[in-house]
Amino acid sequence: MPEPPPLTNHGKTMTSVFSLLGRNENDLTAALGWTLRSSPKFLAALTGALSPAPQARTTRIDLEVSDQLGRTDLELHGADHAIVIEAKRGWLLPTVTQLETYASRCGSAPIAHLVTLSDCSPDWAQMHLPAIVGEVKVTHLPWSVVGERLASARRTSAGHERLWLDQLDIYLKEALRVVEVNNAEAYCVVISNDRPGGGGPHTYREIVEQGYYYYPYGWGRGWPAIPPNFLAFRWEGYVQRVHRVLDYEVIPSLQDRWPDIPVLSESSGDRARSDVTDRPHVLCRLGPALRMDPLPTGINYRANRLWVLLDQLYTAPTLQAAQRESQVLRGDAVADESASI
Structure with missing residues (x-):
């Protein structure tokens, strides 16, 4: 049987039926709800990740239930359970106020859960969410766990059920990948030989040489x-190194990764906010440095952070030229690179 022709929507290729929905949080939960309805194995696998897990069959799956207190994303109800699911993209979590408004939806069910879904790790969620809200247990499931339970259900499914599981698998892998794997833009930053927190054994440059880079999460401009x-990474007037970001995590403070970095809070005097060490940071794990000759910046960018296409970093005579050509290729208006960020 020949391959079907590609289907595009506004020029974008549709890889699954769920791609027609879009990729926002409501779209994610709609796709999840439909597949839970269409696959008893996936439904059992996902609810089985909860403790205590429901024993009775889920008899009702509701999307976007609204009342005077608000609107839930997804609800699962059965004779012995009520599960309210709030889904987020990225590392976001719902607020405690949100969860408090949803707790009443669980009524007097013997097994009641408020479930949060996001990329956030369980440890991070545990730091920011209460264990119980209004006598209802709060459980966080990373999207990676949803993917694991989906894969488990796919291995033992066939026919109509397998079709929907395959469609959701394709959709989630694309919808949750915020930066496409083939995106070739580099984020160019300056690093120095200063020491985080004003002391300790590591300089910013040494941390990059160890294979890591971090920046503020949720509080840096x-x-x-x-x-x-x-x-x-650039220093001394040149772009010196380029690395692929292999993966990342959000850490509560720099001391979680480097205990010997001094603790510096916002109340530690007149230090700039960028120097604060005991706030959340995005920690990137870097691949090996890509081979390149040092690239002169062309102008003094000070501490500016720049988006530049990777091929331009390797072909332009200066970083200034690489940035300008990147803007032209993207169709952006050419900005004044000397303006501070």
């Missing part, structure tokens, strides 16, 4: 919410 695929 202008930093990307999701790390890029590539990071470029």
Whole structure:
């Protein structure tokens, strides 16, 4: 049987039926709800990740239930359980106030759960969410666990059920990948030989040489919410290194990774906010440095952070030229690179 022709929507290729929905949080929960309805094995696998797990069959799956207190994303109800699911993209979590408004939806069910879904790790969620809200247990499931339970159900499914599981698997892998794996933009930052927190054994440059880079999460101005695929580092007037970002995590403080970095809080005097060490940071794990000759910046960018196409870093005579050509290729208006960020 020949391959079907590609289907595009506004020029974007649709890889699954769920791609027609979009990729926002409501779309994610709609796709999840439909597949839970269509696959008893996936439904059992996902609810089985909860403790205590429901024993009775889920008899009702509701999307976007609204009342005077708010609107839930997804609800699962059965004779012995009520499960309210709140889904987020990235590392976001719902607020405690949100969860408090949803707790009443569980009524007097013997098994009641408020479930949060996001990329956030269970440890991070445990630090920021209460264990119980209104006598209802709060459980966090990373999207990676949803993917594991989905894969488990796919291995033992066939026919109509397997079709929907395959469609959701394709959709989630694309919808949750905020930065496409083939995106070739590098985020170019300056690093120095200063020491985080004003002391300790590590300089910023040494941390990069160890294979890591970090930046503020949720409190630094202008930093990307999701790390890029590539990071470029410059010092002494040159772009010196480019690394692929292999993976990342959000850590509560720099001391979680480097206990010997001095603890510096916002109340520690007149230090800049960027020097604060005991706040959340995005920690990127770097691949090996890509081979390149040092690239002169062309102008003094000071501490500016720049988006530059990877191929331009390797072909342009200066970083200034690489940035300008990147803007042209992206169709952006050419900005004044000397303006501070």
